[in-house]
Each structure stands twice: as C-alpha cells, then as structure tokens.
Amino acid sequence: MSRLLVVEDDPDITLALKLLFTRAGYEVAHAGSGRTGLREAYAERPDLVVLDVGLPEMDGWQVLERLRDISDVPVLMLTAHGQETEKVRGLRAGADDYLTKPFANAELLARVEALLRRSSNAASWASQVYDDGLVHLDPVQRRVYVSGEEVRLTPTEFRLLNVLVRHAGAVLSPNQLLSQAWDDPTGIGQERVKFAVLRLRRKLGWSDPEASPVQSVRGFGYRYSRPPAPDRREDAAAG
Structure with missing residues (x-):
C-alpha cells in the first residue's frame, strides 16, 4: 500500500483528500503546516507528497525547496492560482506535477497514480548500468556519478x-x-x-x-x- 503525505492547512480540503485517498486504497498521513510537513516527510518517508502552496508560516515553495534537499519523493502541488507563471515556477522548483483548485477527484487520483507508477518503474526502465567514462548511471541503485562524484x-x-x-x-x-x-x-x-x-x-x-x-x-x-x-x-x- 502506497503512503501519501498531504500537507494542507484547510480542514475541509484535508478531510476531502483523506476520504478520497483512503477510499482509493492509500495510506494517508497529514500535516497542517509546512514545518510539520517537512518533519513528517523526513520521518515517515512517504511515497508521494501532495503539497499545498498557501501554507502558513512556511509556504509551499519554501517547503518544496527544503524537501528537495532531503528527498527525491514525487511532489504534486496544489494551488488556488492557475496562472501559467505559477505552473512554470512549480515545475522549475522541482515539483513533479501541478494541479489547480478546484480540481476533479478523478483527475487528482489519475495524476497521483501516474506519479506513483513512474516513480516505482524508474529503476526498471533500463536495468543495465550505463557508463561512458563521464556519466555512470545505475538504474537499480538509482545512483548517478559524474566524473566520479555522486549527484x-x-x-x-x-x-x-x-x-x-x-x-x-x-x-x-x-x-x-x-x-x-x-x-x-x-x-x-x-x-x-x-x-x-x-x-x-x-x-x-x-x-x-x-x-x-x-x-x-x-x-x-x-x-x-x-x-x-x-x-x-x-x-x-x-x-
């Protein structure tokens, strides 16, 4: 069973997401603030993070930046803003997907399923180690070395x-x-x-x-x- 971490401060949206994901067969953890979300992500190692942008104290952009320093977990960002610049900002910052509120439940589940599927299949896309003297890439261990230094x-x-x-x-x-x-x-x-x-x-x-x-x-x-x-x-x- 995949474990999702929902970082959302709105109690109504949180309840709706918990019900949606639980009924879909996922284990769901929740954090109501950015700082708590970071602690949960570090401690629980979820398979995917659903991250709201408009969080108190530490917003979603700050959480994403710090999250990328400690984890490569897939991140789906939720925001009330649908401007193209916001989407570009999210993708540039390292988000794996971006969805604007209000959203259809079916679309949200489809995007979560796609991210989890791609994440779990990442190591099996090409199983053999690649090495050309500059890049050493191991799909099974998911390790990359450039000129001998791990990245x-x-x-x-x-x-x-x-x-x-x-x-x-x-x-x-x-x-x-x-x-x-x-x-x-x-x-x-x-x-x-x-x-x-x-x-x-x-x-x-x-x-x-x-x-x-x-x-x-x-x-x-x-x-x-x-x-x-x-x-x-x-x-x-x-x-």
Missing part, C-alpha cells in the same frame, strides 16, 4: 538523464522526452522539458550550454553527446 537527482531528473544517455547521439523531441521520462505528453509540454533540462544541467555541473554534453538543438529538441573515447595509440605511446 543526487529527483525521480524526474533521473529518468530524463536515463533517457538521454540511452539514446546518446540522437536528438529527442520534447514530446519524446515527455512520453519516456514523464509518461505524460500533455500539459505545458515543452516548457516542462525545458526547465527540467536546465535543472539537470545545473545539478550535473553543466550550466554552460556550450560545454554541456546535454545539448539543445534549436527547433528539434535535446541530445546527449557521449564523450570521445580515449585514443588508444596515445595511451600506448605514453606507456
């Missing part, structure tokens, strides 16, 4: 990197990345991919787009360029 990635960032390196040299369109890394080609689409790639580059130390192995191909999509293999003749001469 912590969210589930979405891990899947995105996994897709890119497994198709090294090929240009993948935003829709292809959405379908393989998010399993969700709908929504705001290209902007979701754009900001995820920016976060991934930053975490991997590849912020300079000119030097990054993850390249933007204008009008087409993104490509991972595998580093060149060492010249064996030079190695032999040096030896």
Whole structure:
C-alpha cells in the first residue's frame, strides 16, 4: 500500500483528500503546516507528497525547496492560482506535477497514480548500468556519478538523464522526452522539458550550454553527446 503525505492547512480540503485517498486504497498521513510537513516527510518517508502552496508560516515553495534537499519523493502541488507563471515556477522548483483548485477527484487520483507508477518503474526502465567514462548511471541503485562524484537527482531528473544517455547521439523531441521520462505528453509540454533540462544541467555541473554534453538543438529538441573515447595509440605511446 502506497503512503501519501498531504500537507494542507484547510480542514475541509484535508478531510476531502483523506476520504478520497483512503477510499482509493492509500495510506494517508497529514500535516497542517509546512514545518510539520517537512518533519513528517523526513520521518515517515512517504511515497508521494501532495503539497499545498498557501501554507502558513512556511509556504509551499519554501517547503518544496527544503524537501528537495532531503528527498527525491514525487511532489504534486496544489494551488488556488492557475496562472501559467505559477505552473512554470512549480515545475522549475522541482515539483513533479501541478494541479489547480478546484480540481476533479478523478483527475487528482489519475495524476497521483501516474506519479506513483513512474516513480516505482524508474529503476526498471533500463536495468543495465550505463557508463561512458563521464556519466555512470545505475538504474537499480538509482545512483548517478559524474566524473566520479555522486549527484543526487529527483525521480524526474533521473529518468530524463536515463533517457538521454540511452539514446546518446540522437536528438529527442520534447514530446519524446515527455512520453519516456514523464509518461505524460500533455500539459505545458515543452516548457516542462525545458526547465527540467536546465535543472539537470545545473545539478550535473553543466550550466554552460556550450560545454554541456546535454545539448539543445534549436527547433528539434535535446541530445546527449557521449564523450570521445580515449585514443588508444596515445595511451600506448605514453606507456
């Protein structure tokens, strides 16, 4: 049974969410403030966090930022604001999905199910270890090393990197990345991919787009360029 953590301060919405998720077969924990939510997330290790933006004292944006420092748990953000800028802000900050109040119960459950499914299948998308001398990626252990240094990635960032390196040299369109890394080609689409790639580059130390192995191909999509293999003749001469 998957365990959900609902971080919501409105008692009516909290009750409705608890009933909805419990009837759907989930175990539900609740926190009424951002600080309590962080403590619960750290102590209980939920499978998914449903996070309200408008929380007292510490709002949802602050909670998300600190949560990403300690966990890669999938996060579905709830907000009363439906502006495009708010959605972009949530995705840029590391949220895995975003839903505006009021929402349909069926849509909320479908999004939760999709996030849990993608999270549980992340390690099985490609079971073999990938290593090209620069990137070492282990899907089973969910560990990534760049130049020998371990880098912590969210589930979405891990899947995105996994897709890119497994198709090294090929240009993948935003829709292809959405379908393989998010399993969700709908929504705001290209902007979701754009900001995820920016976060991934930053975490991997590849912020300079000119030097990054993850390249933007204008009008087409993104490509991972595998580093060149060492010249064996030079190695032999040096030896």
